[in-house]
Amino acid sequence: MRMQTITRQTLKDYDVPGARFNPTGLVLESGLPEEEWQQIGRALTRVNQASYFWIGDWIEYGRKLYGIQTAYDLATQATALSASVLRGAARCARKYAPDERHATLSYCHHLVLEKYAPETRARLLTEAATLGLTTRQVRKLAEEECGTQKPNTERKSIVVHLWPETVDRLKQMAGDGHLDWFLTRVVEDWLRWKGEGASLREQQTTAQQRAEREAKGICIMCGARPADEERVPTKRYPTGRDCTGSRICVHCRTRGQERIRERKLWKELPDGATLAACAHS
Numbered sequence: 001m002r003m004q005t006i007t008r009q010t011l012k013d014y015d016v017p018g019a020r021f022n023p024t025g026l027v028l029e030s031g032l033p034e035e036e037w038q039q040i041g042r043a044l045t046r047v048n049q050a051s052y053f054w055i056g057d058w059i060e061y062g063r064k065l066y067g068i069q070t071a072y073d074l075a076t077q078a079t080a081l082s083a084s085v086l087r088g089a090a091r092c093a094r095k096y097a098p099d100e101r102h103a104t105l106s107y108c109h110h111l112v113l114e115k116y117a118p119e120t121r122a123r124l125l126t127e128a129a130t131l132g133l134t135t136r137q138v139r140k141l142a143e144e145e146c147g148t149q150k151p152n153t154e155r156k157s158i159v160v161h162l163w164p165e166t167v168d169r170l171k172q173m174a175g176d177g178h179l180d181w182f183l184t185r186v187v188e189d190w191l192r193w194k195g196e197g198a199s200l201r202e203q204q205t206t207a208q209q210r211a212e213r214e215a216k217g218i219c220i221m222c223g224a225r226p227a228d229e230e231r232v233p234t235k236r237y238p239t240g241r242d243c244t245g246s247r248i249c250v251h252c253r254t255r256g257q258e259r260i261r262e263r264k265l266w267k268e269l270p271d272g273a274t275l276a277a278c279a280h281s
Contacts, residue, residue: 072086
């Protein structure tokens with residue numbers, strides 16, 4: 001969907017009278033009027049937000065030419081940004097073609113909507129640009145409309161301050177297991193010993209959790225969005241009879257299909273080959 005005309009700009013187009021940029025600071029002319037000072041702030045914000053799209057497009061170029069792992073390794077070295085930030089920028093760049101990005105909205109506006117269907121993203125971004133919605137307002141609007149607000153069923157995290165010697169001893173007692181899960185079991189066992197077992201939630205198996213979600217009519221995978229009405233076969237028995245598929249939401253179904261396609265594609269590649277190399281062969 002074409003939403004706006006792409007304007008080709010260089011870094012010089014972002015220059016603002018009254019300010020000089022350098023890698024370690026910003027030098028402003030003395031006696032700037034409020035309007036010019038405010039214009040400089042808008043320019044700084046535009047460059048800051050646009051840089052994430054630039055980085056995302058840059059990583060996508062590297063992924064296609066050098067391969068996924070090599071591109072991210074080199075990008076981490078070149079930018080000193082974390083892998084999660086780089087992957088988020090690349091994912092956002094993949095989801096939004098350049099002509100689908102709103103210049104009047106921030107990168108974060110686009111990022112919070114990237115997991116939704118293209119039609120939903122386009123409509124909510126247009127509405128955000130028209131009404132001047134904040135990132136938080138856009139996220140809330142999407143959650144209310146698509147039912148993506150997860151129920152409050154996750155475990156809570158707390159911070160416990162212990163002496164280093166105590167931590168070392170607990171690690172020894174935990175053995176090969178994770179220390180956080182070991183401490184969780186210790187606390188839960190102590191509560192049961194004190195007769196407070198009723199305050200603990202029984203751990204459900206995956207099958208029980210999915211059965212409960214299906215009974216409620218929500219997606220068995222994410223447990224957040226309404227399930228699609230269509231049931232599709234999840235696997236085929238050796239006899240050729242299709243088993244009854246469980247209901248999942250459109251979002252999880254689409255992501256699952258994308259993963260399957262990527263997995264099949266990578267399995268077909270010879271060792272050491274990249275997608276770009278195979279495309280040119």
